[in-house]
Amino acid sequence: MKDLTFDSVVIGGGAAGMAAALELDRAGFSCAIVEREEALGGILTQCIHNGFGLIEFNEELSGPEFAEKIEERLAGTGITSFTGATVMELDASGDIKTLYCYTGAHGVMRLSARVVVLAMGCRERNRGNIRIPGDRPAGVYTAGLAQRLVNIEGFVPGKDVVIIGSGDIGLIMARRMSWIGCKVHAVVEILPYPSGLTRNIVQCLHDFGIPLYLSHLTTNIVGRERVEGVEITPIENGATRYDKAFTIPCDTVLLSVGLVPENELSKMAGVELNPMTNGPVADSMLMTNVPGVFACGNVLHVHDLVDYVVEEARRAGAHAARWLKGERPKAEARVKAGPNVRYCAPSRVDLHAANKLYMRTLIVKNDATLEVKVNNRVVKSVKKNHIQPSEMIAVELGPKDLEFAVGAPDPVVELSIS
Template sequence: MKQLTFDAVVIGGGAAGMAAALELDARGHSVLILEREDALGGILMQCIHNGFGLIEFNEELTGPEFAQRFEEKVVARNIQVSLRTTVLDIREEEGAKAIYCVSPEQGMMRVQARTIVLAMGCRERNRGNIRIPGTRPAGIYTAGLAQRLVNIEGYIPGKDVVIIGSGDIGLIMARRMSWSGCKVHAVIEILPYPSGLTRNIVQCLNDFGIPLYLSHLVTDIYGNDRVEGIEVTPIESGALMHEKAFKIACDTVLLSVGLVPENELSRNAGIEIQPTTNGPWVDSMLMTTMPGVFACGNVLHVHDLVDYVVEEARRAGANAAAWLSGYRPARELRVKTGQNIRYVLPMRINPERENRLYMRSLVVKNDARLEVRLDGAVVKSRRLAHVQPSEMLSLTLAPEELSAAGRDSTIEIALV
């Protein structure tokens, strides 16, 4: 078995992994990126639509173009990358971290590292997760699999399509399938508001005349060999209106019903996972409960934009480098979710440094105010014209805004 040693190992070579690795490398640490696919770039590689990079590069790029900008830097910096490599296990052995991974070319490898950055991304929720009853014919795919089949493999999964869930990948695929000569009959969303970004509702559904059914549930799937249709039931005041149920004939069902951070590796390593995000618990340095193991990108929590992913990943990489150089925060404050907030990241902040916080609303609300309370007293507040669960919120807290913080102070974020 091959043995390797690095200062840092980054698991996952998507946007997050590359951004984190570049920061570690810039600070003089040896880094290895482990990537299971045969190219860097992660899920960006199948996102051939544009709209990436508006914040990061101040221009509109496609997914592969966005990835390429980072890949070029990784190559220019000579950062080591092991492709087609699947990590099987993270262990603590003799005071160091050992990563067991396998590839067809190298066989099994044991990579020893002082720090690890988790950047494995997320997976799509599927039919079983949302428990749609009915038959189990061919023609039911997650939107991301359909995107892969169309954009990279070059196949059309079906001609008459219904999309369940109004997540961004589903909306993007509604447009992609329409462009490919398929008929998208409807997008069905259980919630009273869409799950995807507003710009995608406009550009991917409205521009193509694709109806969006809000507050509707898919209650049955028909067809024995291949999908033949679905049953849709309206929801009124929280109850299923069975007498108003209707059928839509289709040969394909695409699911865009949410993403889940892929933390099986983290969980097996004993890292604590938060039920609100399905990602690791992290402190002010984005460090997990396993000292020296950091997390960033969609494995930490699901982001709306890759621009936010790389911003967070850069911080994780820089923090991992600082940790390697011996930096430890002198003290940390606990972060609490207040009214109308589903989660806030990270779970600890450092009152002596600038802190970037990401959070999601539990509600749809116009004219809202985002409040930061230090032991109950408002220390910062921001007006927001509109908030909804599908759009991530962020704010920055400066040390001077936290000057009143004592040893056991708590920060609370609330939406009022």
């Protein structure tokens, strides 16, 4: 068995993994990336549409371009990339963490490292997660799977499509399917507002005359061998109006009903998860409750822009390097999600350093106010033109904002929106 030792190992070779590895390498630590796909780049390689990179590269790129431009930064570094390698086991109980990987090229491989960075990304919620009744015919795909089939493998999964859920991947696929000659008959959303960006509603639905049914529940998928139709039912004033149900004939159903961080390995390693994000609880260094195990990108919480993923991963990599050098935060405060805030990540801030937090709101509002309280005292108030659950909000907190917390027992930083 191949047995290798590095200072650090990054699990996942997408945007987050590459960005974290680059920081560890820059700080002088040896680093290996383990990626289960044959190529680096993660989900970006199948996101062929435009709109990535405005923050990171100051231009609009497609996903594959963004991934390649990050990958090019690996050239000339000491980073070792193992592609086609799946981590099957992560033992993080000791000072030296052990990873067992299956690879096509080397068989079973054991990697040892003092630091592990989790960067496995997320996966799609599927039919089981949202419990759609009905038959179990062929032709039901998650939107991301359909995206992979179309964009990488060159298969067209069907001709007449109904999309359930108005997440951005579903909207992007509505346009993609239309552009390959399929007919997209409807997008069905249970909530009264779309969960994707307005930009995508306009350019992926309006451009093609695709109807968006808001406040509609999918009550049946019809068809024995192959999908034959989808029954949808309006929701009016909280009541499901079965008397008004109707069926849209189709041969393909795409599900775009949310993403969940992929934390099977994290759980195996004893990493505590936050039930609001389904990602690890992370401290101010983006380290989990398991010393030496860090997390970043979509495995920590689902982001909306890859540019933010890269920014966060860079911090995780830099923190991991500092941790390897023996640096620890002197004092931290707990971060609490207050009124109208769904979650904040990470879950702790360093009282003596510059902190960056990402958060999501529960409400849609114009002219909103974001308030930061330290031990119930307001220390910061920020006006926001427009907020909505699908758009992540970034907050920066420095030592000056947090000075009231210094010396206090169990200090709490609460973020709220009104």
